[in-house]
Amino acid sequence: MGSPVSIRDVATRAKVSVGTVSNVLNRPEVVAPATRDRVMGAIEELGFVRNDAARQLRSGTPRAIGLVVLDVGNPFFTDVARGVEDTASEAGHAVILCNSDGSTQRESRHVELLAEQRVHGVLITPVDTDLAAVRRLRERGMSVVLLDHPTADPGLCAVAVDDRAGGEQAVTHLLAEGYERIVMVNGPSHVHQARQRHEGAVDAVRKSGRDAGVLEELKVPALNVVSGQRAAEQLLARSVRPDAVFCANDLLALGLLQVLVRAGVRVPEDIAIVGYDDIDFAAAAAVPLTSVRQPRQLIGRTAAELVIAETMTPGEHEHQHVLFAPELVVRESSRRVQRNRRRPR
């Protein structure tokens, strides 16, 4: 039933030694065409499939890489995963997907599993900034690429996007459009992306020469739709509402947008909105959302390439910290439109 046909069976069938079969598989050029064909024929007839476990055991070179993400449900990570999967599969590698769901416990279980699988390397968005999991991986001798997480550690690669620049772009844009009472709806500050984006926003205000008071930070517990909705309710309850809101990610922005629109607030006439991530749904919102785009798939591809390269040339590999630039995509949710007949400015 199983696949009980081994390289040895192929060998006897083709009347050659196992070594020759192995050569046909791995270095076809060294074996005479006639025997090569004979072996290939035998492989075909017997339906032989290499056993990767045995291969890996002997050769020591694994053919899989691990990917540990914070939340498979988040379109951001999904797109990153797609990029990883693409290049890995081009290189003939399998991708082992792990979802830490923000839990260090799950994360460490997954890391353990990956270590046992002796994967080529691990791409990980760590749950904690202390990088305990990452350290464990490196102790076990596997190369690690940090995804979307900053580090000063020169001992590992990292691929991220300049969140500070993104925050700055977003707020600079809002200021340029003439908005002057900006609220940034932000995640908890232990999330480094949230911190960075806020710092960028503050930078933008400073560079514009305005008073720091034009920007206010409203913290919410999580970067999801529900938090966005809650934030909107809070803002609606205020006597003085902001004229623009910058959300730390698109999920927040979508939640916010929904509640505002349903409360009769006009976007962007009454309140402008800018999101972050530019997930596909941002463009499909009731009011197409201005957002800061991150090259998600590229992040994944780059990270996969790095980890594959590192294990191809061990020793001489130079760890890199790649930082992509975000790009502001302006859509209707933040365009200054005529309030009455003329542009207020």
Place this chain on the structure above:
Amino acid sequence: MGSPVSIRDVATRAKVSVGTVSNVLNRPEVVAPATRDRVMGAIEELGFVRNDAARQLRSGTPRAIGLVVLDVGNPFFTDVARGVEDTASEAGHAVILCNSDGSTQRESRHVELLAEQRVHGVLITPVDTDLAAVRRLRERGMSVVLLDHPTADPGLCAVAVDDRAGGEQAVTHLLAEGYERIVMVNGPSHVHQARQRHEGAVDAVRKSGRDAGVLEELKVPALNVVSGQRAAEQLLARSVRPDAVFCANDLLALGLLQVLVRAGVRVPEDIAIVGYDDIDFAAAAAVPLTSVRQPRQLIGRTAAELVIAETMTPGEHEHQHVLFAPELVVRESSRRVQRNRRRPR
């Protein structure tokens, strides 16, 4: 440094034989507490990690399952994947994620890879209805569970949702709410889900005793947001517009909703909308979307359980075809409301 510490190193360190170390690892109860502690200590000190390749080679039982999906970007599959990952990781299995992206070529490459990895089993949403890839897998002796794909083949497990019932629920609901010019925006008929959902819709009309003319099918090339937007434009151009639209999935519905809302059409007063899948964004839309919910995560969990069970008890396993019932989630986009309801604009 690699992880050059093997079970043998542990053995010498703990002054026992390798067999004993193996016993500590796999059947701790048969070894005397004293030696057990000694061995555990050695493992700890040396930082030993089992080599799964060697394990699998000898024992023949792999610790990974394969998951082949049509599109990692689609929230539907993402949620299924989460379910799979959850139960797999509980059972100590790794999940190898493969994205066929609707291409048979990619699919077969992935299948080949999974075969070489000797995975426990494969959960797959096949690209083609001819199931060539599936056949190849089974020839290689691995168990297969079809995800969201119907089959009469008693030789394999399948987990799906009753699409016909879902289509029927959606349209029955619309009819009950009093809508009488319904358009179903549907995908190409070679997509079996599209076909089934439409059949269900037709059933609903028939059972209600109405004229078949109350339901019209409008086909679009793909089940995505852009197609939904196109469909909306077509409907807007008509002299006689429908009073309700049933979309074959939520992506279509979101695209449609966006264009309608922006054209000043009131939802549901002028046109009601029902989607399918109940992805998280459905509830967060400008007008919360009525949708047919599929137990996505449960699908994943169930499929993973089946494939694990099958390889636990080979031979006596009974292949199952699990069919879940969808559930209509009614939200504002399809509720019959008084026309004079306050609607700020």
Place this chain on the structure above:
DNA sequence: GATCGGGGGTGAAACGATTTAACGCAGGCC
């Protein structure tokens, strides 16, 4: 004509775990 060289193969030794038969030993039974 002996030597060299090299293409084409062979065969056995790893790789690192699991598994199993065998073994030593202590105690209990006859």
Place this chain on the structure above:
DNA sequence: GGCCTGCGTTAAATCGTTTCACCCCCGATC
């Protein structure tokens, strides 16, 4: 005392590849 039993441990076989040292044969070279 001989014998069986059970327990804890050991040593060796095994899984399917890859790799590497070596062999054989034949034509070219000096």
